[in-house]
Amino acid sequence: MTPEQLKASILQYAIQGKLVEQRAEEGTGEELYQQIQAEKQRLIAEKKIKKEKTLVEITEDEIPFDIPESWKWVRLGDCTGYSQTKPKISPKDITDDMWSLDLEDIQKESGAILTRTTASERKITGDKVLFYKGQVLYSKLRPYLKKILIAPDNGICTPELVPFNTYLVYANYIVYVLRSPHIDYVVNSVTYGVKMPRVGTETMVNLLIPLPPLSEQKRIVAKIEELLPLIGRYAVAYEKLEQFNAKFPEDMKKSILQYAIQGKLVEQRAEEGTGEELYQQIQAEKQHLIAEKKIKKEKPLAAISEDEIPFDIPESWKWVRLSQIATLENGDRSSKYPVEKDYVNFGIPFFGAKDMSESTMSFDNVRYISESKFSELRNGKLQDKDFICLLRGSVGKCAIFTADDKHRTGFICAQMVIIRCVDSSVSEYLHKFLLSPFYLQYIESKITGTAVRQLPAKELANVLIPLPPIAEQKRIVAKIEELLPLCERLK
Numbered sequence: 001m002t003p004e005q006l007k008a009s010i011l012q013y014a015i016q017g018k019l020v021e022q023r024a025e026e027g028t029g030e031e032l033y034q035q036i037q038a039e040k041q042r043l044i045a046e047k048k049i050k051k052e053k054t055l056v057e058i059t060e061d062e063i064p065f066d067i068p069e070s071w072k073w074v075r076l077g078d079c080t081g082y083s084q085t086k087p088k089i090s091p092k093d094i095t096d097d098m099w100s101l102d103l104e105d106i107q108k109e110s111g112a113i114l115t116r117t118t119a120s121e122r123k124i125t126g127d128k129v130l131f132y133k134g135q136v137l138y139s140k141l142r143p144y145l146k147k148i149l150i151a152p153d154n155g156i157c158t159p160e161l162v163p164f165n166t167y168l169v170y171a172n173y174i175v176y177v178l179r180s181p182h183i184d185y186v187v188n189s190v191t192y193g194v195k196m197p198r199v200g201t202e203t204m205v206n207l208l209i210p211l212p213p214l215s216e217q218k219r220i221v222a223k224i225e226e227l228l229p230l231i232g233r234y235a236v237a238y239e240k241l242e243q244f245n246a247k248f249p250e251d252m253k254k255s256i257l258q259y260a261i262q263g264k265l266v267e268q269r270a271e272e273g274t275g276e277e278l279y280q281q282i283q284a285e286k287q288h289l290i291a292e293k294k295i296k297k298e299k300p301l302a303a304i305s306e307d308e309i310p311f312d313i314p315e316s317w318k319w320v321r322l323s324q325i326a327t328l329e330n331g332d333r334s335s336k337y338p339v340e341k342d343y344v345n346f347g348i349p350f351f352g353a354k355d356m357s358e359s360t361m362s363f364d365n366v367r368y369i370s371e372s373k374f375s376e377l378r379n380g381k382l383q384d385k386d387f388i389c390l391l392r393g394s395v396g397k398c399a400i401f402t403a404d405d406k407h408r409t410g411f412i413c414a415q416m417v418i419i420r421c422v423d424s425s426v427s428e429y430l431h432k433f434l435l436s437p438f439y440l441q442y443i444e445s446k447i448t449g450t451a452v453r454q455l456p457a458k459e460l461a462n463v464l465i466p467l468p469p470i471a472e473q474k475r476i477v478a479k480i481e482e483l484l485p486l487c488e489r490l491k
Helices: 003-015 027-045 173-178 182-186 201-204 214-262 275-291 371-376 424-433 437-446 458-461 470-489
Strands: 072-075 099-101 129-130 136-139 149-150 155-157 161-164 208-211 318-321 326-330 349-351 365-369 386-390 398-401 416-420 464-467
Touching: 003 173, 003 214, 027 072, 027 208, 099 182, 129 161, 136 173, 149 173, 173 182, 173 208, 173 214, 208 371, 214 424, 214 437, 214 470, 275 318, 326 458, 349 371, 386 424, 416 424, 416 458, 424 464, 424 470, 437 470
Parallel strands: 099 155
Antiparallel strands: 072 208, 129 155, 136 149, 136 161, 318 464, 326 416, 349 365, 386 398, 386 416
């Protein structure tokens, strides 16, 4: 239950007589009603208020819910001066020190006064309405905002605020009644005006409200005001829980990926070999590809020091650098680089950052270059299952290029780099690694530039990767693919 729903429930319980117990010694709503009528007659006789037209008798069909036997259904106009003429004051009669209250000064829902402005501070135009300390102030404009309060002092206000007296009824009780879900629904169902909905005087005067004895009204208000601060505390806890729930699926996903690359997601099996054995196989394959001139010989990388190791991994695994198990290839940055005049309606896809989805390259809005233009280019040509990594903008973001019958290859823009596994069987595990918190944090720590974020390709080449045996890699990938959809279901 949201804090708003809880507050609404409390207010609804209050006006249904379910928030505090009834006490016979406190009298009845009928007795209070008769006292109110007598008081109104006295004020009329003393010419302090005007005589009002008799309101329509309440029928059984109008009664919206049951109330205690000691209570009485009445109309708002029966126990308040809502329909009484509101004293107006023209700008020439307004003094500089008068408190000038506008709707914007009142907080919605709570009715708290946000700012207090004098007439001299606010440029007064048009007639205003006088109000007096202790009166109920009700906003007839956009009543769903529930800008309802008791005036703490005398002042002037916009005619959109209706000040009115209560006759022998606890003003605070009336305020909470008007904020209750039932009254809110009734009032807002009969507003008029589309852009600036208002509620008419006739609607408010004839509004049905439950009338408990005066002492019970005060106990109801006391209980509400005891509970509201608790709702405030509940709201803080609820917000924290909502934030936790919103973050939990993503945090769980990150935890799964981090556990995976730390060797904590699946068990190790001695019969599956070691990361060292796999590493040696990859190095042998690299030497073979170099000998066949399919890849270039690289400068030897610095040995991995103990100080670089970010976390413990199983004994059967091995720490390696990305460029030890994959080749990195930049896009062509020569004078042959494609420009707008080279674009064609269909040909070889020319991928930019906008073509990267969550983990794959999208063909939906990709640009194309001709095959002849493609043949002029030296670097940045894609093969099936290549990884593409952004070096500018959303630095470190990776996606996979998957060839199909229409697109056997593609070309990357200058702000990208191709990561190509020496042993394609490592690709699936590498893909999961490139999604891990460790990789993303490493990339973030190596970014240069402020206006334009950039990652030097050498930093990508040196990223450390925990390398398990191939069989374990496959089990890790299978477990990740089993668990991640469960995280999505939690959203």
